[in-house]
Structures are given as structure tokens and as C-alpha cells.
Amino acid sequence: MLRLRRTLAFGARVHNYLLLLYLFSFSLFAAQLWWDTTDQFTQFATNATTLLSMVGLAYALVLLLIAVVLWLFDRMFPVLDVLATFIRCIVFVSGWVVISIFTEVTQHGFMLFV
Secondary structure, eight states, X not given: OHHHHHHHHHHHHHHXXXXXXXXXXXXXXXXXXXXXXXXXXXXXXXXXXHHHHHHHHHHXXXXXXXXXXXXXXXXXXXXXHHHHHHHHHHHHHHHHHHHHHHHHHHHHOOOOOO
């Protein structure tokens, strides 16, 4: 179980670095608010940020699965690791929602349903 705890700790570090890469990609996406960009750059930034968001969420699912296995076999629940993973998931999901809304509004316009 010690090896699995070390794997969980290392996985949390990798997830942090993935979050940093995601935030960099998100800042590239946000760059189109200040500077004129081409359609290819916009499409690339949208796809890269969406892909990193999905990878981050899938990796969080793996980390949560490792935490559940640790809980079942070791009878000690890694609370801090699970909370940190949920916080990182919230960042991934909120960034993905912002990008989806921004892309939808800029490509298709804003409509109010009456």
C-alpha cells in the first residue's frame, strides 16, 4: 500500500503540472481578447484547451480510483489528496465551460429565447 500511496502522491504532482499546462493553454486562448488572431490560431487554442481539459478530468478520475482502492485496502481515506483533486477538477471544468460559452457566442452569436 505504501507503493500505491507514493503513486498517488506522484500522480497528484503530475496533475498539478497538467493544470499548469492547461492554464498556459487557457492564457493562449484568452490572448485573442487583446490581439487580433487568425482563425487557425483560434481553432488550435480551442482544441488544445478542450483536449487538455478532458485529459485532466480523465486523469483526475484515475487519481480518485487510486484513492478509493487505498481506502478499501488500507482503511485510511486520503482526504487531502481527494480534496485537492476535486479543486483541480473544478478549475478544469470551469475553464472548459468558459471556453465553450465564449466559442459559442463568438461563432454563433448571442440569442435570447423568449
